[in-house]
Amino acid sequence: MAHFAQLDENNNVIACNVIANSDCLDGDGNESEAVGILFCKSLWGNDTTWKQTSYNGNFRKNYGTVGCVYDSTKDAFIPIKEFSSWVLNETTCKWEAPVTYPDDGELYRWNEASTNWVLC
8 A cells, every 4th residue: 555645735744545556556567656646636636735655654754644744855754843842853854852761661751841751
Protein backbone atom coordinates (compact mmCIF):
# COMPACT_ATOMS: atom_id res chain seq x y z
CA MET A 1 0.00 0.00 0.00
CA ALA A 2 1.16 3.52 -0.77
CA HIS A 3 0.40 6.52 1.45
CA PHE A 4 -0.23 10.03 0.18
CA ALA A 5 -0.64 13.16 2.29
CA GLN A 6 -2.93 15.89 1.03
CA LEU A 7 -1.60 19.41 1.61
CA ASP A 8 -3.43 22.71 1.89
CA GLU A 9 -2.13 25.99 0.47
CA ASN A 10 0.24 26.37 3.48
CA ASN A 11 1.65 22.82 3.17
CA ASN A 12 -0.29 21.62 6.23
CA VAL A 13 -1.32 17.97 6.00
CA ILE A 14 -5.11 17.89 5.93
CA ALA A 15 -5.63 14.21 4.99
CA CYS A 16 -3.67 11.04 4.46
CA ASN A 17 -4.93 8.38 2.09
CA VAL A 18 -3.81 4.87 1.28
CA ILE A 19 -3.91 3.63 -2.29
CA ALA A 20 -2.89 0.35 -3.87
CA ASN A 21 0.71 0.02 -5.01
CA SER A 22 -0.64 -0.87 -8.45
CA ASP A 23 -2.11 2.65 -8.67
CA CYS A 24 1.42 4.08 -8.47
CA LEU A 25 3.06 2.08 -11.24
CA ASP A 26 4.44 3.75 -14.35
CA GLY A 27 4.44 2.17 -17.82
CA ASP A 28 7.53 0.11 -16.94
CA GLY A 29 6.00 -1.27 -13.74
CA ASN A 30 8.08 0.93 -11.42
CA GLU A 31 6.55 2.73 -8.47
CA SER A 32 6.22 6.43 -9.26
CA GLU A 33 5.15 9.20 -6.90
CA ALA A 34 4.01 11.25 -9.91
CA VAL A 35 1.69 8.44 -11.04
CA GLY A 36 0.33 8.10 -7.50
CA ILE A 37 -0.31 11.84 -7.33
CA LEU A 38 -2.22 11.72 -10.62
CA PHE A 39 -4.30 8.85 -9.23
CA CYS A 40 -5.07 10.84 -6.05
CA LYS A 41 -6.05 13.87 -8.13
CA SER A 42 -8.38 11.66 -10.21
CA LEU A 43 -10.19 10.69 -6.99
CA TRP A 44 -10.11 13.92 -4.97
CA GLY A 45 -9.80 16.64 -7.61
CA ASN A 46 -7.20 18.19 -9.87
CA ASP A 47 -6.94 21.21 -7.60
CA THR A 48 -5.57 19.10 -4.71
CA THR A 49 -1.89 18.85 -3.69
CA TRP A 50 -0.27 15.55 -2.68
CA LYS A 51 3.06 14.24 -1.42
CA GLN A 52 3.87 10.59 -0.93
CA THR A 53 4.69 9.71 2.65
CA SER A 54 6.22 6.65 4.25
CA TYR A 55 4.43 4.96 7.13
CA ASN A 56 7.76 3.68 8.49
CA GLY A 57 9.69 6.90 7.79
CA ASN A 58 11.81 5.49 4.94
CA PHE A 59 11.69 8.87 3.20
CA ARG A 60 10.64 12.44 4.01
CA LYS A 61 11.81 11.81 7.59
CA ASN A 62 8.37 11.36 9.22
CA TYR A 63 4.96 10.03 8.34
CA GLY A 64 2.74 12.84 7.05
CA THR A 65 -0.14 12.71 9.52
CA VAL A 66 -2.91 15.28 9.76
CA GLY A 67 -1.51 18.37 11.48
CA CYS A 68 2.04 17.90 10.23
CA VAL A 69 3.62 20.43 7.90
CA TYR A 70 5.50 19.54 4.73
CA ASP A 71 8.76 21.51 4.49
CA SER A 72 9.76 21.63 0.82
CA THR A 73 13.28 22.88 1.60
CA LYS A 74 13.97 19.86 3.80
CA ASP A 75 11.68 17.56 1.75
CA ALA A 76 10.34 16.37 5.09
CA PHE A 77 7.15 16.19 7.10
CA ILE A 78 7.52 18.09 10.38
CA PRO A 79 5.32 16.80 13.23
CA ILE A 80 3.20 19.02 15.46
CA LYS A 81 5.27 20.90 18.01
CA GLU A 82 3.83 19.83 21.36
CA PHE A 83 5.85 22.14 23.62
CA SER A 84 7.03 25.67 22.87
CA SER A 85 10.45 25.08 24.47
CA TRP A 86 11.30 22.13 22.22
CA VAL A 87 13.63 22.61 19.26
CA LEU A 88 13.65 21.02 15.84
CA ASN A 89 16.43 18.51 15.20
CA GLU A 90 17.49 19.50 11.66
CA THR A 91 18.70 15.97 10.89
CA THR A 92 15.68 13.96 12.01
CA CYS A 93 13.09 16.75 11.62
CA LYS A 94 11.63 15.77 14.99
CA TRP A 95 11.03 18.06 17.96
CA GLU A 96 13.33 17.46 20.93
CA ALA A 97 13.32 18.65 24.51
CA PRO A 98 16.02 21.18 25.41
CA VAL A 99 16.99 18.80 28.26
CA THR A 100 18.03 15.20 27.60
CA TYR A 101 15.65 12.51 28.87
CA PRO A 102 17.12 10.93 32.04
CA ASP A 103 18.77 7.55 31.52
CA ASP A 104 18.12 6.04 34.95
CA GLY A 105 15.38 3.55 34.10
CA GLU A 106 12.62 5.68 35.64
CA LEU A 107 9.56 6.97 33.77
CA TYR A 108 9.36 10.73 33.21
CA ARG A 109 7.01 13.23 31.62
CA TRP A 110 7.84 16.66 30.27
CA ASN A 111 6.90 19.68 32.41
CA GLU A 112 6.77 22.76 30.21
CA ALA A 113 6.52 25.20 33.16
CA SER A 114 9.88 24.07 34.54
CA THR A 115 11.22 23.01 31.12
CA ASN A 116 12.44 19.78 32.62
CA TRP A 117 11.60 16.10 32.98
CA VAL A 118 9.69 15.11 36.12
CA LEU A 119 9.04 11.66 37.54
CA CYS A 120 5.65 10.17 36.72
